[in-house]
Amino acid sequence: MIHDTTASMAEWRVKLRSTLGDDIVLSESDEMLPYCRDWHGDVTSNAVAVLRPRSTEQVAQAVKLCSELGLSIVPQGGNTGLVLGAVPDADANQVVLSLERMNRIRQIDADDFSAVVEAGCILSELKDAIAEKGMFFPLALGAQGTCRIGGNVSTNAGGINVLRYGMTRELIFGLEVVLPDGSIFDGLSTLRKDNRGIDLKQLFIGAEGTLGIITAVSVKLTPYPDQVATALLGLASLDDAIKLFRRARRDCCDLMSAFEFMPPLAFTLAKEAMPDLPIPIAADYPAYVLMEISGSGLVDIDDLIGRFLEAVMEEGIVLDGTIAASQTQARNLWLIREGMNEGQAKRGMHLRTDVSVKLSQLADFVAEAERAVAEAVPGSTCVSYGHVGDGNVHLNVLPAAEATLEQRIEQIYKAKGAINAVLDRYQGSISAEHGIGRLKRADFEARLSPVRRQLLTALKKAIDPDMMMNPGCQLKFSTNS
CATH class of the missing domain: 3.30.70.2740 (Alpha-Beta Plaits)
Structure with a gap:
């Protein structure tokens, strides 16, 4: 039963603190504010409480208690999402459950090329720890210094390396998930081949916390790419960028790890965000490509990109370009791409599409x-x-x-x-990598076929019959739907 009175909210908070402990429960408005505001600050809401468990068992205890109290749960990782998937939208009966304290790396297995990490681990910290072991986790996002791996999995995050390594879904061996009834699904296997029926982990990847709370992840690793070549190129049009991509796929094969296009306005926006950022190429070409190829072992990456660019410049596909001569220069090139986003934010509320x-x-x-x-x-x-x-x-x-x-x-x-x-x-998708959340729910629902809606509803009812997990995210379910 769902209550919505002020008295009930106070009673809920007392029950949450008495059962889970003051260390886990935040209920003061100023304490909860960072968890109830989206990354860009466009939306601010409220919640009954913010729960910050330290273990899978504490997550399970919290979920069971919320179920008993009739409270809904909004799971949250780093709260860096762009579609309001981790921000509550009904403070009268919702709690935020933050995974930020569950940030341990449980194991890194160099022989197995795998790692097991808790959902609250910050992505960049995971990547750094793995790099120290001579391995690489390829998920790369602009928010990797603050986003957390559980949120990356829950949203099936994309990023700049999708071209070579795929979406987050393709980087996951297994999951540990607390289900809406408080039971724990332990699927943290690191087996590469396991064909025992339906792959249950796939139900939770990209579900945005609507079916359960991911508490740990086993991930695939690769050898560390100790050779990386990064180039910023000026072109005559986006059409030429597509033409260049086709050539790069043929000539650089699977060694191409990133291929981003930007307009000339990118430099203006990046400089607005980072005035001291160097721009090593003329800013008046109609289109730009930021390209990266990488590898390890016996491959000569510098020779490959040199021969490739020489050929495409002779053919006139590329008009101008620069190749980073150091890691610092490469980082500065990527800062143009990242600074462009910050520059847009500085110009105020705007439309962000994906x-x-x-x-x-x-x-x-x-x-x-x-x-x-x-x-x-x-x-x-x-x-x-x-x-x-x-x-x-x-x-x-x-x-x-x-x-x-x-x-x-x-x-x-x-x-x-x-x-x-x-x-x-064009029969395209309204969400390529950010997810649906609450921001795109109406657009998503308007484009759902009856059969797809039926399947999604049946799945939700089977796993979360009380509709307590992240209500209002993706689809607006009800117990009568």
Whole structure:
């Protein structure tokens, strides 16, 4: 039974503290604020309490207690998501369960090329610990210094290395999950081949905490790529970027680990965020590509990228370029890509999209969608960039600088509608890597086929019949649905 009175909230907090302990439960508004606000600060909510368990057993205890009290749970990792998947939306009966204290690396097995890590481990810390053992975990995100591996798995995060290594789903051996009834699913095997029926871990990868709480993950590792070549290239168009990608896939094969495209505006935005950031190439080409190939062992990466770029420049596909001569220079090139995002944030509330189309349609889609936005929202600025190799483009829209908050909200709504209308014609996806959360729920539901909705509803009812896990995220379920 769900209660919604002030008296019940106070009673719930007392019961949570008395059962779980004051160390685990936060209930003061100022303490809960960081857990109830999205990463960009666009949305601030509230909760009955924030729970911060230190072990899987404490997570299970908390879930059982919440079930008894009729409280819903919003699982949270680093709270760096972009679709409001980890922010509560009904403070009267929701608690946030943060995994931040469950941050141990349980084991790294160099012989097995695997690691087992708790869900609250920060991604960059996991990558650094693995690198010390001479191995590599390829998931790479702009937020890797704050995001946590459990959230990465729950959202099936993408990032810059999808081209070579795949989405997070393809980097996972197994999971440990606390289910809505408080039982613990132990699926932390590191077996590479295990064909014993339905692969249950796949139910929870990308589910955004709607079916259970991921508490630990076993991940796949690779040899550390001790040779990395990073190049920033200027081109005449996005069409040429697609052409360059096709050549790179053929000539560099599976050694290409990243291939990002950016508009010239990227440099302006990056400099707004990082005034001292060096820009080692002219900023007036129509399109740019940030490309990386990497390897280890006997492969000569420097020779490979040198011969490749020489050929494509002779053919006129690439007009200008620079190759990083050191790790510092390579890092600075990637800071242009990351700084572009910070620069957009500094310009205020704006539309952030995460869409995908077939690779062969990417350039046409971007051109058509940008025209549609220009017609729908005159005076706005499109910032289109993303992962060429997987058809994923972030077609963001910045309202005019002088727009009021109300005008920005209206322009964002119109721009999103214009982009989605074009996307639908291309039969693309409204979410390539960020997930659905609460922000995209209405757009997601509007595009669900009856059969897919039926399957999702049946799955939710089977695993979480009381609809207590992250309600309102992905689909708006009810006990009567």
